[in-house]
Amino acid sequence: MFIDELVKAIKEKRSNVVVGLDPRIESIPEVVKGRYFNQYGKTLKAVAEAILEFNKEIIDNVCDVVAAVKPQIAFYEQYGLEGLDAYIKTCKYAKEKGLLIIGDIKRGDIGTTSKAYANAHLGNVDIEGVEHETFAVDSITVNPYLGGDTLEEFIEDINEFGKGMFVLVKTSNPGSGQLQDLVVEGKRIYEVVAEMVDNLSQKTLGTCGYSSxxxxxxxxxxxxxxxxxxxxxxxxxxxxxxxxxxxxxxxIVDCFNEDGLGAVINSSRGIIFAYKKSEKGYTQEKYGEAARKEALDMRDAINKALESNGKCYW
Known part of the structure; x- marks a missing residue:
């Protein structure tokens, strides 16, 4: 089950860090993208190849110090089929390196459409009796805006294939309060969604005591x-x-329970593009090493904060 694997990885690595793989071609080091632009021109193929090489280097440098990676599919989809191929290959490579993958897809729709999303990203697709895995991820992000039946469509594949999902409850963008903070019948929208999540969580409890x-x-x-x-x-x-x-x-301390568990903390730009922090002596040639150093610093800062507040899981 996803949640048991996640908690195991957290404890083994003593790390609550998730690295967001959100590649921006303008921020990928010239030493990487220049090689593919020279080979393929400024094409979708060149961008996809540069993204894949960049991601692999990041993964190689952080795989032993983070619990999971979280590729945001939009950064790949914008480059069409070439970009999606890089997304698929990135997920497979991360899995080969022993990482859990959270597909940041924010999907959610009515009935059969949500089921199709679940088949694509959590389960398998059936082609006349032959099953195929489409996207090799362990968990996804889901948009609850269409209601509880939207979320229910994912539960079957979560249980059958041991996967997980994270439902958008209170997001980080400045405009999140326009809808999420609205009060309806005495409750804020995010509180209503939280109740939906809590009810669903009872259906997917792992041996660790947490839910997928x-x-x-x-x-x-x-x-x-x-x-x-x-x-x-x-x-x-x-x-x-x-x-x-x-x-x-x-x-982020209050995102954790008293047992020191209950949360994973994502950082994207701050880690994968850490090489830009030239004041720390990083260079683009060693962008992977820079990412590793930032991931380690983040892990240690979080653990120190948890320990200071009496929330140790180790």
Missing amino acids: VGAVVAATYPEQAKTLRKSMPKSYFLVPGYGAQGASADD
């Missing part, structure tokens, strides 16, 4: 996160907003 149905809860809104932690005690939080978006290790 988790929640996306932003580090940039620590007070809300503290309240939501109590509302969803069995759900793991996928926490965006650390680093480049402004949240620190101290801001």
Whole structure:
């Protein structure tokens, strides 16, 4: 089961860090993209090859110090089939390196459409009796806007294939409050979604005591996160907003339960493009090493904050 594998990885590596693989071609080092531009021209093929090489180097350098990686599919989809091929190959490579993969796809739709999304990203597709795996990920992010039946469509594949999902509850973007903070019948929308997640979490409990149905809860809104932690005690939080978006290790402590578990903290730009921090002596030629150093520093900062607040899982 996904959640048991995640908690095992966290404990073995003593790390709650997730690295977001959100490649931006303009930020990929010239030493990488220049090689493919010279070979293929400024084409979709060149971009996809550059992204894949870049991702592999990042994965090689962080695979022993982070719990999971989280490729955001939009950064691949924008380059069409070539980009999606890089996404698939990135996921497979990360899995070969022993990492769990959270496919950041934010899908969600009515009935059969959600089931198709579930087949594609969590289960298998059936072609006249022959099953095929499409995207090799362990968990996904899901948009609950269309309601509870949207989420229910994913549960069957989560249980059958041992996968997981993180439902958007309180997101890190500045405009999230326009809808998520609205009060309906005495409750904020994000509180209503949290109740839906908590109910679903009871259907997918692992031996570790946590559920494979988790929640996306932003580090940039620590007070809300503290309240939501109590509302969803069995759900793991996928926490965006650390680093480049402004949240620190101290801001995310309340995303964790008293046992020091219950959350994984994502950082994307702050790790994968760490080589740009020239003040630290990083160079583009050693962008992988720079990512590793930032991942280690993030892991240690989070563990120090947890220990200071009496929330140790080790």
